[in-house]
Amino acid sequence: MYNYNTFDESKVEFIAVATVDEIPNGERLFIDIDRQPVVVFNIAGQYFAIADVCSHDDGPVGEGELHGYEINCPRHGAAFDVRSGKVLSLPAIVDIPAYPVRVVDGEVLVGMPIE
Ligand code: FES
Numbered sequence: 001m002y003n004y005n006t007f008d009e010s011k012v013e014f015i016a017v018a019t020v021d022e023i024p025n026g027e028r029l030f031i032d033i034d035r036q037p038v039v040v041f042n043i044a045g046q047y048f049a050i051a052d053v054c055s056h057d058d059g060p061v062g063e064g065e066l067h068g069y070e071i072n073c074p075r076h077g078a079a080f081d082v083r084s085g086k087v088l089s090l091p092a093i094v095d096i097p098a099y100p101v102r103v104v105d106g107e108v109l110v111g112m113p114i115e
Contacts, residue, residue: 006085006098012111020106023047030062033112037062038099040110041082043069048082049099049110056092 015033023029023042030039030052037052039062048069052062059075070088072079078092085098100111 006095007100007111007113009100009111011114012100013114014100014102014104014109014111016107017110018108020103020108023108028062028066033110036112038110040101040108041066043082047101047103047108049101050080050082050085051097051099053096054078054092055087055094055096061096 017031017040018029023040025042025045028039028041038049039052040047040049052060054061054073054075056076056078059073061071061073061080064072064074069081069083070079071082076091078090079088080086080096081088083098085096087093087095102109
């Protein structure tokens, strides 16, 4: 499976955030990992994680409406691809972090960059 995320997987530490049952298909989970707000999506059985901070004005982008893999920030409507963090529309012009996700033994792991 191709992963679009922003980070080199050799430079992240995978942290268990939930069991697969806790993020059913179509749901999302909001968590803080090392004080970084992160939102994890289950889209048709695939998991994606992005920073829950909009690059436009720090809005809670993870709370926005999801259309396919595109999410719209609820604050001013900028769109991002949850697979890659790539910005898709104004008013944001900068990508947001997208973290690699793995499922191991029924647990969802999010790869956070090693500082
Ligand atoms: S804070 Fe997200 S579009 Fe402005």
